[in-house]
Structure formats: structure tokens, C-alpha cells
Amino acid sequence: MKRPKFARQAIVQRIGARRTQQERVRRINYLARKRAQxxxxxxxxxxxxxxxxxxxxxxxxxxxxxxxxxxxxxxxxxxxxxxxxxxxxxxxxxxxxxxxxxxxxxxxxxxxxxxxxxxxxxxxxxxxxxxxxxxxxxxxxxxxxxxxxxxxxxxxxxxPMEYIKVVSGDEADGRLARALRLKLLGPYDVKVAQEAKSSFFRSLSEAMTNVSQHAYPEDTLHRKIRVVPKGWWMLGHINKLRSELKVMIVDQGIGIPRSLPRKHTLEVINDALSQLGVIKPTDGQMIKAAMEVGRSRMRQDNRGKGLNDLKKLIQACGSGRLRILSNRGEYIYTEGGKERLQAYDDSIYGTFIEWTVPLQAILPFLEDDRDEND
Missing domain, CATH: 3.30.750.24 (STAS domain)
Known part of the structure; x- marks a missing residue:
């Protein structure tokens, strides 16, 4: 007995759906193997x-x-x-x-x-x-x-490196930032008044604050791979051959690409992404979007905001480099406003910030940036 036309169509649709599902599973498995490599x-x-x-x-x-x-x-x-x-x-x-x-x-x-x-x-x-x-x-x-x-x-x-040993903490500490300045500058510190308070080290305190407030949400602390709640680690050195100052800070939190949606509304993030011309952003583009959001807030509040404060000092010095790695993304900012983004297949599982400036460029800036309350 011949099946009715509508019954044959239903069977064909089921077979087609089954094949489509099988193809989807094969594609997912293929991509998983490729990523694993x-x-x-x-x-x-x-x-x-x-x-x-x-x-x-x-x-x-x-x-x-x-x-x-x-x-x-x-x-x-x-x-x-x-x-x-x-x-x-x-x-x-x-x-x-x-x-x-x-x-x-x-x-x-x-x-x-x-x-x-x-x-x-x-x-x-x-x-x-x-x-x-x-x-x-x-x-x-x-x-x-x-x-x-x-x-x-x-x-x-x-x-040629003059290191300070890695320091760590779980809260923002302005005293640590000031002690860091003394250790890093060493003999150069005589050129800088003790009451000098630079945007560079103020930004380090801001970075510690960001870690404490945003990198370790409560709902992400209970995992098999445990984290030090609100933990950050910092390292600095002076390269005497290059006369270059470098400071780095790292955390093991959720990363900028994941913390950005928790800090700002979807409308604000989409506005920043629209300026980049992307719909489905990579982690590198999400770091860039975070910079754009911070830049707009800086214009509104008329003061530096975290990472953008680091960019501001590079602009003032006329030289240097800001490098941010977060999860699978990388963002690099150099003098002249040059920016470079990179997306990777593997993650650093956190955020790493590296800031490099020529020592001779930062010393005059430090001397001019005084704060009597420091």
C-alpha cells in the first residue's frame, strides 16, 4: 500500500533533520579536536x-x-x-x-x-x-x-635588570604603590621629591582596586581549580641598558571579556563594540571595548579611569607601551595612539597588564605631578 503524500514528506523531513543533527555533531567534534590541538x-x-x-x-x-x-x-x-x-x-x-x-x-x-x-x-x-x-x-x-x-x-x-621581587595582595594598597616606586627607582629616586605622586603608581592602585571589585565574583569562587580570592601579583624592574621602567600586574580572575558585561549595561557595551564595527567580538576586541567604555567615562567625569589612566601617561611621556592580556585576547597600545589586537585559541585564565616607559621620560613627569596629601 502506497503511503500518503504528507506521510512521505514527514519521513523525508525526519531523515533530513537526523542527517542535519549528525552533521552538526560531527562538526562540533571536529572543531573540538582542532581546538584541542x-x-x-x-x-x-x-x-x-x-x-x-x-x-x-x-x-x-x-x-x-x-x-x-x-x-x-x-x-x-x-x-x-x-x-x-x-x-x-x-x-x-x-x-x-x-x-x-x-x-x-x-x-x-x-x-x-x-x-x-x-x-x-x-x-x-x-x-x-x-x-x-x-x-x-x-x-x-x-x-x-x-x-x-x-x-x-x-x-x-x-x-641588566634591577628587579623588585614579586609582591602580592588581595586589596588595593596605596602604601604598597609608593613603596614600589622607591624600590623601582632606587638611585633615581633622589631626582623625585618624596611627596611626588605619579599617575603611574596611582594607576597601580586603581588596578588593585579593579581586581578586588570585579575580577573575582562570588559565583565563580567555588571550582575544582581554586583561586586566591581577590588575589593579585606584581613585578617590576628597571632595564639599565635600555633605561626602561616596566611594571606588571596579574590576577587569576574571570578576565576583562567576562567582567565587562557585569560592570556595564548591554547598551553601553554595544555602543563601544559598534565603534569597532564588530557584532561577535573576540576577547581582544572586548578588551578594546573596555578601553572605549573607560574613555567615555573619563570624558564624563574629567578624570582618569584605570587602564585609560595608563594610556594617558604614555601620551604625556610621548613614549612607552601598554600591553593587556586577558583570557584569549591581547591589546597593545603604543605612543602615537597605535593599537593592536590579537585573539588566541588558549587562555591565560585571568588578566595580565604590562606597562613599559623610558625612565628618562617618566622622571620629569613624576616631578611635575605633586600631591601634598601623599
């Missing part, structure tokens, strides 16, 4: 039966630009071993030759989080063969984070 997979190492720890080989170069994936892979290894697998780990730096300042701060923050929340016995490390790197890890606070005693004394310094 580009993600920072954890680095595995041999298990030392005497130490009862996994010995993870650290790559030769750790850097958030040149070797981003390997750097994030080490951070992910620390997280997963400490919180998911409960596996004691030794980071083996024997063959490591270079660690950028940005990678130092990101990894020290990760190591500090793991040791504080998973247990001090869960994570430690070894020494690099390279003496220059050994001195950098000693002076930046890397060894202290690992609870490893440096072998070389200060006389072995063979690099």
Missing part, C-alpha cells in the same frame, strides 16, 4: 619513585609572546597536578635558558596559588644550569615562590 596541553614527565613526585621538564624558553603555548602548558600542568590529580610535582629547570619577565610573573602567581591552596609539598623546582637565568630567578622572587634556596649570591649578577 592548539590548546596548551599539560606537559608530562617521568615519575621519580624515590621523591614520589612527577618531574616535569620545563622548556628552554618561557615567554608569553615567543613561546606562549609552552608557557601556558607549564601553568596548566601545575594547576591540574595540584588540584585535579593531587600529584606532587617538581619543575625541572635544568635545560631552561630564558624566562621573560612576563612569564616570571605569570608562573610565580600560579606556583603561589598552588602551594597556598593545594599544599606546600605539592610543588617545588630545581635550578637552571644557566647562571644568568639563576640570578634572574633569585632576584625576581621565583626561587622564593618555589621555596628553593638560591645557590649563587648577588655577585653573580650577569643581566
Amino acid at each position: 592548539s590548546y596548551a596541553s599539560p606537559i608530562r614527565g617521568p615519575f621519580d619513585t624515590k621523591l614520589r613526585r612527577e618531574v616535569v621538564p620545563v622548556p628552554e624558553i618561557l615567554d608569553l609572546g615567543q613561546n606562549r603555548q609552552a608557557t601556558l602548558a607549564i601553568a596548566r600542568t601545575c594547576r591540574e597536578n595540584c588540584f585535579l590529580h593531587r600529584r606532587s610535582t617538581v619543575l625541572d629547570f635544568t635545560h631552561t635558558k630564558k624566562i621573560s619577565s612576563a612569564a616570571v610573573l605569570l608562573l610565580v602567581a600560579e606556583i603561589d596559588r598552588c602551594r597556598r591552596l593545594a599544599g606546600e609539598s605539592m610543588l617545588t623546582g630545581t635550578y637552571p644550569k644557566d647562571k644568568k637565568l639563576h640570578g634572574q630567578m633569585r632576584d625576581s622572587g621565583f626561587f622564593e615562590a618555589l621555596h628553593v634556596k638560591a645557590k649563587l649570591d648577588g655577585a653573580e649578577k650577569k643581566y
Whole structure:
């Protein structure tokens, strides 16, 4: 018996829907495999039966630009071993030759989080063969984070950086920002009146405040990978060869792309995105949108707002660079108003801010920016 026409059509529609669903599932699985290949997979190492720890080989170069994936892979290894697998780990730096300042701060923050929340016995490390790197890890606070005693004394310094060790906290602290200025400027501080209060260090206090208020919402604190509530880590140094001042701050919060919708209405965000000409923004474009929102608020309130205050000083100095990494996005601002955006497949799981200015450019600005109440 021949089926009625409408019955045949219904069967064809069901078969078509089934095929469409299968194609959709195959496409989702394909994209998931493709993303997994580009993600920072954890680095595995041999298990030392005497130490009862996994010995993870650290790559030769750790850097958030040149070797981003390997750097994030080490951070992910620390997280997963400490919180998911409960596996004691030794980071083996024997063959490591270079660690950028940005990678130092990101990894020290990760190591500090793991040791504080998973247990001090869960994570430690070894020494690099390279003496220059050994001195950098000693002076930046890397060894202290690992609870490893440096072998070389200060006389072995063979690099042009004058570091302050990584400092951390969970609240905005203006006193810390001022102490940071004294430590960073060192002998240059005699050129700056003690009561000087720069936009640079005022912005650091603003960055701490932003972390405390927006980076760690209550509904995101209860996870398998735990966080230090409101935690931030800061590192600074002067490159004496380049006469350059650099300060970095990192947090392990939800990131600017996720915090922006919590801070501002959809109308305000869409207005900022419309200026960029995008509908479905990347994380890099969301960071840029956050800058646009802050710029409009700065015009309304006639004062600096966080990250835009950092841009303002770069403009005043006529030189420098502001770099923001948040989740899968990157935003770079340089003198002359040049901006560059980047989107990545892997996430740093937080926000990293790096600000670089020539030392000679910032000193006159510091001297002119006085505040009697400081």
C-alpha cells in the first residue's frame, strides 16, 4: 500500500533533520579536536619513585609572546597536578635558558596559588644550569615562590635588570604603590621629591582596586581549580641598558571579556563594540571595548579611569607601551595612539597588564605631578 503524500514528506523531513543533527555533531567534534590541538596541553614527565613526585621538564624558553603555548602548558600542568590529580610535582629547570619577565610573573602567581591552596609539598623546582637565568630567578622572587634556596649570591649578577621581587595582595594598597616606586627607582629616586605622586603608581592602585571589585565574583569562587580570592601579583624592574621602567600586574580572575558585561549595561557595551564595527567580538576586541567604555567615562567625569589612566601617561611621556592580556585576547597600545589586537585559541585564565616607559621620560613627569596629601 502506497503511503500518503504528507506521510512521505514527514519521513523525508525526519531523515533530513537526523542527517542535519549528525552533521552538526560531527562538526562540533571536529572543531573540538582542532581546538584541542592548539590548546596548551599539560606537559608530562617521568615519575621519580624515590621523591614520589612527577618531574616535569620545563622548556628552554618561557615567554608569553615567543613561546606562549609552552608557557601556558607549564601553568596548566601545575594547576591540574595540584588540584585535579593531587600529584606532587617538581619543575625541572635544568635545560631552561630564558624566562621573560612576563612569564616570571605569570608562573610565580600560579606556583603561589598552588602551594597556598593545594599544599606546600605539592610543588617545588630545581635550578637552571644557566647562571644568568639563576640570578634572574633569585632576584625576581621565583626561587622564593618555589621555596628553593638560591645557590649563587648577588655577585653573580650577569643581566641588566634591577628587579623588585614579586609582591602580592588581595586589596588595593596605596602604601604598597609608593613603596614600589622607591624600590623601582632606587638611585633615581633622589631626582623625585618624596611627596611626588605619579599617575603611574596611582594607576597601580586603581588596578588593585579593579581586581578586588570585579575580577573575582562570588559565583565563580567555588571550582575544582581554586583561586586566591581577590588575589593579585606584581613585578617590576628597571632595564639599565635600555633605561626602561616596566611594571606588571596579574590576577587569576574571570578576565576583562567576562567582567565587562557585569560592570556595564548591554547598551553601553554595544555602543563601544559598534565603534569597532564588530557584532561577535573576540576577547581582544572586548578588551578594546573596555578601553572605549573607560574613555567615555573619563570624558564624563574629567578624570582618569584605570587602564585609560595608563594610556594617558604614555601620551604625556610621548613614549612607552601598554600591553593587556586577558583570557584569549591581547591589546597593545603604543605612543602615537597605535593599537593592536590579537585573539588566541588558549587562555591565560585571568588578566595580565604590562606597562613599559623610558625612565628618562617618566622622571620629569613624576616631578611635575605633586600631591601634598601623599
